[in-house]
Amino acid sequence: MAAARNATMKAMEESGIEAPAWTAERAAEVVQRPDCDYRLFFESNPVAMWAFDRRTLRFLTVNQAALRQYGYSESEFLGMTIADIRPEEMLPDLYMDLARRRHGLQYPSLWKHRRKDGTIIDVEIVCHDVQMQGTEAMLVAAHDVTERQRAQEAARQAEEKYHAIFDNAVIGIFQHAPDGRPISINRAFAQMHGYASAEELLAEITNAGAQLFVHPERMVELAEAAAAGGIVRCAEVELYRKDRSRFWVMVNLRAVRDETGKVVLFEGTAEDITHRKAAEAQVSFLAYHDALTGLPNRVLFRDRLETALAGARRRNERLAVLFLDLDRFKNINDSLGHSFGDRMLKVVAERLRECVREQDTVARVGGDEFLIMLGGVSDAAGPMAAAQHIMSAMAKTFVVHGRTLNTSCSIGISVFPEHGEDGETLIKNADAAMYSAKEDGSSRVRLFASEMNSRAVARLTLESDLRAALDAKEFFLVYQPLMEIASGRITGMEALIRWQHPTKGVVPPGNFIPIAESSGLILPIGEWVLRSACSQMREWQNGGHRIAPVSVNVSALQFRREGFCSLIRKVLAESSLQGRCLELELTESLLLSNADVVHPILAELKGMGVSLAIDDFGTGYSSLSYLKQFRVDKLKIDRSFIRDIATSDDDGAIAAAIISLGRSLNLRVVAEGVEGEAQMSFLRERGCDEIQGYLFSKPLAVSAMEKLLDEAEADGISRRCGCIDPPFSTEQIIRS
Ligand code: C2E
Ligand code: MG
Ligand code: MG
Numbered sequence: 172m173a174a175a176r177n178a179t180m181k182a183m184e185e186s187g188i189e190a191p192a193w194t195a196e197r198a199a200e201v202v203q204r205p206d207c208d209y210r211l212f213f214e215s216n217p218v219a220m221w222a223f224d225r226r227t228l229r230f231l232t233v234n235q236a237a238l239r240q241y242g243y244s245e246s247e248f249l250g251m252t253i254a255d256i257r258p259e260e261m262l263p264d265l266y267m268d269l270a271r272r273r274h275g276l277q278y279p280s281l282w283k284h285r286r287k288d289g290t291i292i293d294v295e296i297v298c299h300d301v302q303m304q305g306t307e308a309m310l311v312a313a314h315d316v317t318e319r320q321r322a323q324e325a326a327r328q329a330e331e332k333y334h335a336i337f338d339n340a341v342i343g344i345f346q347h348a349p350d351g352r353p354i355s356i357n358r359a360f361a362q363m364h365g366y367a368s369a370e371e372l373l374a375e376i377t378n379a380g381a382q383l384f385v386h387p388e389r390m391v392e393l394a395e396a397a398a399a400g401g402i403v404r405c406a407e408v409e410l411y412r413k414d415r416s417r418f419w420v421m422v423n424l425r426a427v428r429d430e431t432g433k434v435v436l437f438e439g440t441a442e443d444i445t446h447r448k449a450a451e452a453q454v455s456f457l458a459y460h461d462a463l464t465g466l467p468n469r470v471l472f473r474d475r476l477e478t479a480l481a482g483a484r485r486r487n488e489r490l491a492v493l494f495l496d497l498d499r500f501k502n503i504n505d506s507l508g509h510s511f512g513d514r515m516l517k518v519v520a521e522r523l524r525e526c527v528r529e530q531d532t533v534a535r536v537g538g539d540e541f542l543i544m545l546g547g548v549s550d551a552a553g554p555m556a557a558a559q560h561i562m563s564a565m566a567k568t569f570v571v572h573g574r575t576l577n578t579s580c581s582i583g584i585s586v587f588p589e590h591g592e593d594g595e596t597l598i599k600n601a602d603a604a605m606y607s608a609k610e611d612g613s614s615r616v617r618l619f620a621s622e623m624n625s626r627a628v629a630r631l632t633l634e635s636d637l638r639a640a641l642d643a644k645e646f647f648l649v650y651q652p653l654m655e656i657a658s659g660r661i662t663g664m665e666a667l668i669r670w671q672h673p674t675k676g677v678v679p680p681g682n683f684i685p686i687a688e689s690s691g692l693i694l695p696i697g698e699w700v701l702r703s704a705c706s707q708m709r710e711w712q713n714g715g716h717r718i719a720p721v722s723v724n725v726s727a728l729q730f731r732r733e734g735f736c737s738l739i740r741k742v743l744a745e746s747s748l749q750g751r752c753l754e755l756e757l758t759e760s761l762l763l764s765n766a767d768v769v770h771p772i773l774a775e776l777k778g779m780g781v782s783l784a785i786d787d788f789g790t791g792y793s794s795l796s797y798l799k800q801f802r803v804d805k806l807k808i809d810r811s812f813i814r815d816i817a818t819s820d821d822d823g824a825i826a827a828a829i830i831s832l833g834r835s836l837n838l839r840v841v842a843e844g845v846e847g848e849a850q851m852s853f854l855r856e857r858g859c860d861e862i863q864g865y866l867f868s869k870p871l872a873v874s875a876m877e878k879l880l881d882e883a884e885a886d887g888i889s890r891r892c893g894c895i896d897p898p899f900s901t902e903q904i905i906r907s
């Protein structure tokens with residue numbers, strides 16, 4: 172009612188109409204003619220009314236509603252002024268208002284009044300000046316609007332709260348029209364799109380689907396789902412930012428309808444899930460890729476291979492699988508550390524990627540094993556050429572952590588459909604071909620042939636035979652003497668194991684030591700070698716031979732095994748041998764793998780008088796200066812460097828450098844695998860101390876060795892080089 176009255180008053184003022192005169196007259200009548208209807212109108216009016224003397228502010232008359240509203244009796248009212256129903260702090264406002272002395276109907280105004288019980292109420296006052304009993308009075312209607320005010324305040328607070336939530340929400344909140352026009356959005360929504368404010372976005376975007384969605388049809392799909400089901404929850408959507416970069420949000424969407432059921436707008440929330448999406452992508456990437464190199468892993472490779480095979484079958488095409496394994500990578504890892512090895516694998520991965528076409532797949536499937544799939548192959552020549560190309564890429568010098576290094580790889584190839592109809596068989600056969608390449612001396616490419624599978628089976632059989640070999644006493648030792656170049660004297664002998672296989676004849680160590688190492692059998696076998704060599708030494712000494720130490724090869728696994736020193740001590744004691752009668756041959760990679768562990772063991776062995784040699788020197792990538800730290804006695808230059816010393820400048824230079832390094836570090840240098848006079852004179856000229864090789868003697872069975880020792884002692888130990896014809900070749904050796 173008050174609002175309607177307000178509106179009327181406002182309209183009157185705007186149209187220039189003054190409050191009609193009858194209003195004042197009627198009001199006067201109300202008060203002055205108690206007997207007329209107007210008096211009744213005043214008395215029983217549900218709105219509290221009174222008149223007061225404008226000069227004294229005293230109440231002149233009050234109606235029933237006023238008595239109820241304020242809690243005073245009529246006589247109490249008539250003894251008060253209008254100031255008495257005001258809270259004290261409002262009095263200055265009251266006096267200022269009265270001082271304005273306006274005439275006619277006044278605009279409604281809001282005041283706070285105090286009731287008799289002290290409670291404060293909100294009232295809307297409408298008043299009019301009147302003449303009453305000759306006094307200037309003011310007729311007042313005071314409508315209690317406390318409840319309305321409270322409701323308005325609550326609504327205002329709710330509105331404020333909603334705005335605070337809307338504006339400060341961390342998730343985006345939006346409303347858009349069915350045609351995609353944004354109607355209202357909060358700051359978070361604008362910011363996630365790269366706009367500084369909601370206003371900026373609203374000014375620029377007229378169609379969210381077309382301008383913000385990476386796939387506009389997705390917006391149509393969501394709107395249809397919300398319209399059909401009322402609500403869409405947790406939908407993932409890819410959107411554009413202002414700068415056209417993409418991001419992901421999770422949307423909840425609701426269709427809002429009018430009373431006729433027509434959808435008038437959509438509203439919802441949008442949460443930025445870009446980080447979560449990135450994490451998910453990372454997880455799924457890792458499930459299908461190798462974390463180190465970023466290449467596909469075996470799972471993804473298999474998947475792509477199956478898809479490619481299906482295509483190849485349809486189109487009647489060929490397809491090749493290459494299995495690549497780096498040569499001697501374990502040595503690199505062991506001697507130069509895993510971080511070096513990792514870096515190297517990354518470079519290998521990059522080179523492989525560069526070698527193949529876009530449509531081919533390169534995968535890392537194990538430590539240093541890679542699979543490559545080549546599609547659109549017409550015959551075996553294509554993959555062979557590709558493999559050769561890869562081999563030359565791998566042969567280029569690697570520079571890792573400022574160090575230069577050369578390596579090579581072995582590659583096996585299988586071709587669909589000749590070497591297998593399905594992915595698993597193709598991979599297995601490429602693996603067998605790779606293995607065969609390794610067996611043939613590494614750094615080779617081999618195309619699969621069916622007999623390779625039988626070789627793989629043979630390898631497995633060998634492992635199970637090896638388990639029984641120790642108990643069956645199938646192992647025996649041969650001894651290869653070492654000769655001092657300057658004097659021609661025998662300066663020692665190396666114990667080398669042989670396996671007398673029940674059906675295969677004598678198996679050379681190169682064929683079973685790697686299997687023994689990977690299966691752990693090297694531990695009992697190594698212990699047996701050590702015991703046998705030491706007890707043989709005791710026998711020879713008992714027989715009166717004054718011979719130099721026997722060298723025993725030690726595998727990394729044995730050396731690292733706890734109690735290795737105790738074992739040496741025990742075996743020496745069992746055979747009553749002095750430590751100086753035993754030499755242990757260790758590899759470079761074994762020494763460098765863990766210097767902290769290695770040092771104390773070496774010190775303990777030295778303490779027993781045992782001498783130490785580094786075997787196969789030059790193949791382990793160790794820095795030469797490293798050697799100083801280890802208290803070794805001997806360097807044995809690997810056979811691969813000696814083979815061509817007389818003819819290859821490189822090998823000659825390496826061998827010469829190792830000899831001079833050894834001398835400068837006060838180590839004895841032995842050349843392994845010396846077979847000819849040319850090598851011998853090269854070594855003599857460079858000052859190499861000793862040789863071990865067929866030129867002097869092949870490895871000998873015990874009896875042959877005894878014979879050699881007898882002769883040497885009879886000759887006063889001055890034997891010519893190359894004078895011993897080996898009694899039999901390694902393959903012909905029978906157990907002595
Ligand atoms: P290695 O310790 O470097 O032994 C030297 C190898 O070179 C021996 O091969 C020997 O027969 C061969 N050799 C010596 N002179 C010549 C030569 O003039 N020309 C050629 N072509 N070869 C020559 P073998 O006996 O076949 O042993 C191969 C490897 O097997 C050894 O290399 C050693 O690493 C390992 N091995 C042998 N016996 C044992 C053992 O008891 N324990 C362990 N852990 N490894 C052993
Ligand atoms: Mg050796
Ligand atoms: Mg060697």
